[in-house]
Amino acid sequence: MTETSKTKLSRREFLRLAGLGVGAAAATTAARPAAATGKPTAVKFSDPAGRPQRPWWVKTVDVPTTEVDWGKMKRYNERYLPEEQEGSTRGVGFAGYVGKEKAEAIEAEGAAKMKERLVNNVDGYTLKDIALQSGMNGMRLPYSYLGPQKAKTPEDLGVPKWSGTPEEAAKMVRAALRHMGAATIGFLELDENTKKFVYDVDPDGHIVEFTDDPIASETETHRYIPNSCKYAIVFTVPMSLEAMKRSPTVTGSQTTALTYTTGTWINNGMSEFLRGLGYQCLTESTLNALAIAPALGVFAGLGEMSRLNRMISPEYGPMVRVFKMLTDLPLAPDKPIDAGIMEFCKTCKKCAEACPSGALSFEDEPTWEIKGGWNNAGHKAYFEDAVKCRTYWRQEAGTNCGICFAVCPFSKHDKAWIHTWVKGGISALPLLNSMWRSGDDAFGYGELATGESWWDLDEPSFGYDTTLMLQK
Ligand code: SF4
Numbered sequence: 170m171t172e173t174s175k176t177k178l179s180r181r182e183f184l185r186l187a188g189l190g191v192g193a194a195a196a197t198t199a200a201r202p203a204a205a206t207g208k209p210t211a212v213k214f215s216d217p218a219g220r221p222q223r224p225w226w227v228k229t230v231d232v233p234t235t236e237v238d239w240g241k242m243k244r245y246n247e248r249y250l251p252e253e254q255e256g257s258t259r260g261v262g263f264a265g266y267v268g269k270e271k272a273e274a275i276e277a278e279g280a281a282k283m284k285e286r287l288v289n290n291v292d293g294y295t296l297k298d299i300a301l302q303s304g305m306n307g308m309r310l311p312y313s314y315l316g317p318q319k320a321k322t323p324e325d326l327g328v329p330k331w332s333g334t335p336e337e338a339a340k341m342v343r344a345a346l347r348h349m350g351a352a353t354i355g356f357l358e359l360d361e362n363t364k365k366f367v368y369d370v371d372p373d374g375h376i377v378e379f380t381d382d383p384i385a386s387e388t389e390t391h392r393y394i395p396n397s398c399k400y401a402i403v404f405t406v407p408m409s410l411e412a413m414k415r416s417p418t419v420t421g422s423q424t425t426a427l428t429y430t431t432g433t434w435i436n437n438g439m440s441e442f443l444r445g446l447g448y449q450c451l452t453e454s455t456l457n458a459l460a461i462a463p464a465l466g467v468f469a470g471l472g473e474m475s476r477l478n479r480m481i482s483p484e485y486g487p488m489v490r491v492f493k494m495l496t497d498l499p500l501a502p503d504k505p506i507d508a509g510i511m512e513f514c515k516t517c518k519k520c521a522e523a524c525p526s527g528a529l530s531f532e533d534e535p536t537w538e539i540k541g542g543w544n545n546a547g548h549k550a551y552f553e554d555a556v557k558c559r560t561y562w563r564q565e566a567g568t569n570c571g572i573c574f575a576v577c578p579f580s581k582h583d584k585a586w587i588h589t590w591v592k593g594g595i596s597a598l599p600l601l602n603s604m605w606r607s608g609d610d611a612f613g614y615g616e617l618a619t620g621e622s623w624w625d626l627d628e629p630s631f632g633y634d635t636t637l638m639l640q641k
């Protein structure tokens with residue numbers, strides 16, 4: 170029996186027990202009157218770099234809550250390398266880890282199950298679910314490292330390039346990105362350490378090299394990043410919790426497809442926007458290319474790492490995809506944050522309990538020991554067994570799975586006071602973390618739903634509250 174299941178509480182018991190902590194939590198929140206109201210109190214950027222005010226319990230810190238050993242960390246090869254058993258578990262990587270024959274058998278079994286479910290109209294796998302998934306993918310724009318390169322440059326227009334302070338540039342880019350569909354946004358100036366987050370080899374096999382040549386370029390085999398393109402733009406695109414709660418079905422997975430589609434719009438849009446200002450913008454050449462997004466997100470203050478070995482944002486929890494691009498436009502950088510998320514993961518373990526493949530760690534503390542070649546060594550984390558996870562996707566689910574995201578207590582997409590209060594409590598009173606976890610269970614959060622019922626929901630555009638990052 171796990172620690173968490175031993176401490177299961179009823180809803181009534183949780184509220185009674187929570188009363189013990191209310192005094193302390195209230196004392197903490199009293200000094201920050203806007204904290205627990207859940208009301209947006211600002212509708213425009215209030216600092217010179219356009220950083221939105223975040224909830225009081227999101228503290229900026231000098232070093233992230235994930236320990237990094239820069240001496241051990243190296244730039245990662247995202248393409249699977251058979252000789253080193255290193256690289257992504259996507260595509261050929263999966264076969265590399267499990268063996269070609271086994272991979273084919275797994276794929277065939279998954280495909281047969283998908284066919285059977287479609288024919289039998291199984292909940293979440295019906296024709297309309299599959300058609301919706303196709304719709305999400307159908308909206309996707311082409312990936313391109315250098316962007317469309319169609320926008321008129323200042324030179325074309327006979328005017329000087331845009332100029333301003335890094336703070337003014339950060340505010341301008343935030344406004345543009347938000348308008349294009351990004352939710353939370355952060356910036357990071359790469360140094361010799363954080364450059365290691367940029368892939369050594371992209372997923373399509375291109376070697377990625379930094380160069381003193383001021384103009385970015387690519388060939389059949391290489392992509393060149395000017396050393397001047399050292400400003401990382403990192404942003405999130407949220408997913409629909411209501412869709413994800415239908416995991417693992419096609420209904421559940423289509424929200425992931427939608428975020429990747431939105432990511433391509435923004436990649437293309439920002440490339441053209443920055444070109445129009447007279448600057449370069451380097452984006453993903455393929456899905457998940459260029460750099461390790463969660464690592465950049467953590468250093469740019471968008472969230473903390475977690476037991477999922479993914480980034481959790483204070484605003485949207487794990488219900489985001491993280492995207493990144495590089496530019497030579499100097500941008501005022503952001504700092505990492507501590508919102509008590511990594512600390513909460515040490516006692517919560519809800520995702521690991523819910524994972525059908527047993528891929529997530531149950532260890533109390535994060536470790537330096539990686540699980541396999543799909544992990545990048547040099548940071549202390551809850552490393553996942555990606556082969557178990559991907560086998561489940563391919564053999565059982567037939568699509569991707571997001572159960573671990575959906576059940577996470579941070580996946581609350583609304584401004585209800587109790588959620589703000591609990592998140593504040595997690596940050597201010599970590600000693601009560603097992604109680605917060607029990608409360609999440611007692612209120613029935615993290616329960617999954619049926620695919621068909623999603624079609625009855627009157628969801629907002631894209632399935633999420635786009636004002637959530639304005640919550641105080
Ligand atoms: S996606 Fe599904 S299988 Fe993979 S770790 Fe999460 S819950 Fe487990």
Ligand code: SF4
Pocket residue numbers: 475476477513514515516517518519520521576577578579
């Ligand atoms: S479910 Fe719990 S342990 Fe897992 S990522 Fe969320 S907070 Fe952390």
